[in-house]
Amino acid sequence: MSAVSVEHLTKAFGQFAAVDDVSFEVPEGQLVAVLGPNGAGKTTILEMLEGFLAPTAGTIRVLGADPRHGGRAWRARVGLVLQSTSLDPELTARDTLSLYAPLYPRPWRVDEVLELVDLTADAGTRVGALSGGQRRRVDLAIGMIGRPDILFLDEPTTGLDPEARRRTWGGVENLTSTGSTVVLTTHYIDEADHLADRVIVLAGGRIVTDTTPRELRAQGGPATIRYPLTDPAAAADLPPALAEGFDQSSHALVVSSTNMTATLGQLVGWAERHHLDLARLEIGPPTLEEAYLTAIGEPLTPEIPAHALTHPAP
Amino acid sequence: MPASGLLLAAQIRYQVRLLLANGRTVAIRIGLPVILLVTSGISHGHASAAAVASPATFGLTLAAWNAGGVRLVAAREAGVLKRWRATPLPRWCYFLGRIIATLAVGALAGAVTVAVGVCFYHVPLTAGAALVILLAFVLGAAAWAASATALTSAIPTVEAANVILILIYFPVLIVSGLLGSISEPHWLTTLASYLPVRPLADAVTSALRHATGTPLFPVHDLLTLAVGAPVNPASRRWAR
Numbered sequence: 261m262s263a264v265s266v267e268h269l270t271k272a273f274g275q276f277a278a279v280d281d282v283s284f285e286v287p288e289g290q291l292v293a294v295l296g297p298n299g300a301g302k303t304t305i306l307e308m309l310e311g312f313l314a315p316t317a318g319t320i321r322v323l324g325a326d327p328r329h330g331g332r333a334w335r336a337r338v339g340l341v342l343q344s345t346s347l348d349p350e351l352t353a354r355d356t357l358s359l360y361a362p363l364y365p366r367p368w369r370v371d372e373v374l375e376l377v378d379l380t381a382d383a384g385t386r387v388g389a390l391s392g393g394q395r396r397r398v399d400l401a402i403g404m405i406g407r408p409d410i411l412f413l414d415e416p417t418t419g420l421d422p423e424a425r426r427r428t429w430g431g432v433e434n435l436t437s438t439g440s441t442v443v444l445t446t447h448y449i450d451e452a453d454h455l456a457d458r459v460i461v462l463a464g465g466r467i468v469t470d471t472t473p474r475e476l477r478a479q480g481g482p483a484t485i486r487y488p489l490t491d492p493a494a495a496a497d498l499p500p501a502l503a504e505g506f507d508q509s510s511h512a513l514v515v516s517s518t519n520m521t522a523t524l525g526q527l528v529g530w531a532e533r534h535h536l537d538l539a540r541l542e543i544g545p546p547t548l549e550e551a552y553l554t555a556i557g558e559p560l561t562p563e564i565p566a567h568a569l570t571h572p573a574p
Numbered sequence: 575m576p577a578s579g580l581l582l583a584a585q586i587r588y589q590v591r592l593l594l595a596n597g598r599t600v601a602i603r604i605g606l607p608v609i610l611l612v613t614s615g616i617s618h619g620h621a622s623a624a625a626v627a628s629p630a631t632f633g634l635t636l637a638a639w640n641a642g643g644v645r646l647v648a649a650r651e652a653g654v655l656k657r658w659r660a661t662p663l664p665r666w667c668y669f670l671g672r673i674i675a676t677l678a679v680g681a682l683a684g685a686v687t688v689a690v691g692v693c694f695y696h697v698p699l700t701a702g703a704a705l706v707i708l709l710a711f712v713l714g715a716a717a718w719a720a721s722a723t724a725l726t727s728a729i730p731t732v733e734a735a736n737v738i739l740i741l742i743y744f745p746v747l748i749v750s751g752l753l754g755s756i757s758e759p760h761w762l763t764t765l766a767s768y769l770p771v772r773p774l775a776d777a778v779t780s781a782l783r784h785a786t787g788t789p790l791f792p793v794h795d796l797l798t799l800a801v802g803a804p805v806n807p808a809s810r811r812w813a814r
Contacts, residue, residue: 348654362576
């Protein structure tokens with residue numbers, strides 16, 4: 261049975277369609293990341309799934325019910341973390357969770373959920389005195405406290421430092437290990453790559469890709485060469501086909517190629533002329549970020565056509 | 575599902591705790607009326623019933639108006655209401671808990687002022703009068719909190735709430751004669767008698783004078799407050 265079923269969902273604000281004829285299903289227990297640039301419609305879809313917004317057209321079922329008309333029993337099965345933190349700063353983390361836990365018929369014990377989100381050591385601290393990452397994990401703990409069958413996370417780690425993000429991810433992973441379904445929106449490709457079983461990419465209110473992170477990478481185009489390049493003289497002498505891939509701001513050569521043998525041949529010849537060691541050379545499939553940018557129509561690296569390599573300029 | 579009564583009790587405790595959590599606001603709500611009493615209402619170590627009733631009314635209405643108005647808009651703007659709406663807590667439970675907590679804190683603000691008058695400035699107080707004052711406080715706080723709560727549906731931001739609510743609050747206090755006696759024009763004093771300030775102050779004054787022969791139960795004043803007390807739960811913007 262699907263935890264979420266969305267068919268031909270549309271949400272228009274006046275003439276502007278923020279979400280345009282979107283359909284997808286989320287099976288129980290799956291963690292789905294909804295990716296997309298600002299204005300793609302991620303939060304609008306999530307707000308409709310949560311029952312805060314009414315669709316203009318289409319149908320939504322979450323845990324078998326229309327979210328707009330889900331009663332208390334339905335609400336008890338749904339957890340959510342809103343885009344912005346909405347906590348009372350005067351309460352401690354433990355007090356906050358103790359307030360929410362009795363609302364649910366089968367909640368986690370407060371100590372258990374504090375452990376799940378790695379906040380045991382800060383349980384007695386006022387929310388207002390916690391760091392941004394810790395407050396976000398209190399938010400996550402509130403979303404989890406009712407032992408939800410489905411959890412909606414709206415950009416749960418936006419603005420957090422890398423360590424705080426990792427800890428938040430740990431909390432989400434702990435929840436999914438209990439079998440809960442999770443739908444999260446994020447700007448961070450690595451977050452989707454790390455957490456998600458499946459990635460839905462939105463652009464302009466429509467789904468442009470709905471696949472696994474591995475398959476999304478495969479859709480990202482040909483293999484890519486990455487090589488850090490700090491010698492300006494050598495960079496100036498790059499073969500024309502490779503020179504297009506030199507990024508002066510990052511001092512890196514990033515080239516996608518459909519003919520890797522020829523591209524590598526040019527690169528090795530150029531490196532030998534300049535006595536450069538290619539020990540830091542990386543060759544691999546496109547990153548998820550590159551695949552994502554390709555999916556939304558913004559290629560990150562120039563792709564060298566095969567003929568440019570097989571017939572290099574003299 | 576958990577029983578609604580238990581959830582309501584938890585909400586009341588939570589809201590009271592929030593209202594009393596900030597030392598500065600507690601000092602303003604409870605300390606300022608006492609300061610007003612001490613600085614302007616004392617003569618030869620004694621305070622009149624009216625001199626106690628006015629600052630007590632001021633403290634109570636300030637607390638109820640602020641809690642029912644500005645704090646509610648702030649909670650809505652910060653997403654707190656949305657967060658609660660996402661839980662299985664019935665909406666009525668949240669708002670009733672909030673309003674009862676507001677009544678309790680508003681009544682406390684008024685009660686402290688009366689207690690200071692009784693304990694330090696020889697204002698007589700009988701047990702019956704104390705009960706009537708408590709009833710007046712509850713009805714007065716309910717009227718103010720309900721009015722502020724109803725207004726918040728038309729107030730978009732906290733900044734606007736601070737301005738709009740102050741622009742309403744102080745003129746109502748002034749025309750009601752709480753900050754200085756007003757006898758003209760007649761229509762204004764008539765209007766003031768139906769706003770929830772004059773009846774509250776008069777009910778408290780009347781009860782405090784009970785020991786000197788004034789009737790204990792100021793029926794007209796309490797009825798006026800009771801009419802203003804019903805809560806307006808119609809606003810959809812609360813949970814925006």
